[in-house]
Amino acid sequence: MSQLENLASPRADYAYAFLDPFAKRELRRRMLKAIAIPGYQVPYASRELPIARGWGTGGLQVTLSLVGPESIVKVIDQGADDSVNAANLRRFITRMSGASTTTDTLQATILQSRHRIPEEVMRDGQALVLQVPDPEPLRAVQSDSSKAHQMHADTDYSQMWLVLYEQLVRYKQYLQGASYPSLVNGRYLISPSPIPRWDTPKLHQAAHLTILSAGREKRMYAVPPYTDVYPLEFSDVPFQVEDQRGWIDTVTGALRGARGKFMDEIPQPDGTSRYGISDTGYLEKLIAQMRAASGADAAQNQVGATYYDDEGNFYKHGYLKPPVRPD
């Protein structure tokens, strides 16, 4: 004869992956809607988490509702796997879900990131979760969010083009550095998290799923696999990524002379700058590969293909056009 407590599931302090089943169902439904309407900002019931709003709660909720015991999670903060924010989120996710972690982009099934998309080309089946501080790309030109909704509904993005026009008139180039406004599937304008311009082209026709989620603003939007993403640009003045030609890695030590990847600039006391590769997971693999080549030990993981080659050319040829300086 069975005791009642044998029939019930074992008592636990928290639900699996911290969020209660209703919260996870809410998030999954919103995610499906976001994927069904690429780039559209879907409002959702953002839950309280044991981290502060603005520290990645949007991304964390998405990750927690996707994660399972077999998941392999990678958490990135500004390209680094070992920063405080990334380490805390990773520890929380694994403790609550039993998922394993990695720093290898190619191994991971779920990548939660702040500010960066990895250098190595992601494949289908992977999910990239981006933490978003401000989901509304029109915020700068329209402070009234209900009017901004109307502008999205009408595809009325002329004011964003006007901002670009002003930049070209005054500075002869597009100035927006991060979260460069981009048109998804030819329909909705998104603010692609604060990822640098360097990473924006990686969203175009990507094999992986990208979900962008803002916990404080309670909205999420998605770039489904193999979807067009084009940064706003005038037809005769093409969009440019950060010009880092001539930036050579002299900081990360083991890998002198690396180039063509997104670099952190490290100012020196004498006023000059040195540069180091921003993506630490990628860097680790490069170092392991070098050690293997010098016969120290066997390389564990092969370095995958990267979005940009060593000359800084993007892997989808023709997507990025040569620079034009307007008169």
Place this chain on the structure above:
Amino acid sequence: MAISSPPFAPIDNPFDPPRLSDTTPLLRADGLVKRYGRIAAVDDVSLDVYAGEVVGIVGESGSGKSSVLRLLNLEELPNAGTYTLDLPDYTGVNLFALDRFARREVTARQIGIVYQNPHLGLRMRYTSSGNVAERLLVTGERAYATLRQAARESLSASEFPLNRMDDPPRVLSGGMQQRVQLAKAIALRPRILLLDEPTTGLDVSVQAAVLDTLKRLQRELRLAMVLVSHDLGVIRTLADRVLVMRGGRVIERGLTDQVLDDPQHAYTQQLVHAKL
């Protein structure tokens, strides 16, 4: 004035607009009513404007003339009335019945407007050329060189000094701001130009210069204009026909000279007398 009235269109009322030709009017607004709460700002106003014609609306403050202009620019929807433009895609279409998206298309392409207060019509912190280029951006122009060229052309058409085309309107004088507004209004070569007290607040010499520009543009682009002003001098300079409004109603209408030189309605007589 000898009027040879065609048999099919008898002129029953001597104050009716002249039958300029057999063509239908470019702009026809019929029975406009706009209420704000209990106040009827516009009460049964009808208006025809033929291609290349200038119709003036005069009246005291609060007579509803600016409200009429806002309705004609589709900024607001009326409580009653119809509004049609005799243009290829819009023949017989009541513009008030269009959806928001379609209304935006009409106002962007077919109607230009100049406000008395340049803050309403311009983005003060953006460049003047950007203000003009915005009209093209709204209709989908995406080539930077084309935008620059269009801004240059429109600004020089409104006699704006091109060496200042990239200055923001907030550093410009009042007359120059009105010229930027005008350039913006004609950027897409609309058929209809709405002017809401375009020269009020400018000193007399600048006012004369702006009116000259307006007159030249009206002739060259064959614009149909609706000109709202309380300044009878401006009306006399520009308008072919004039409507006198009071309390939201049109109390007198006719040829400009006729109305201003031989006013019939007591209020118009008072108005003309006060001016002269």
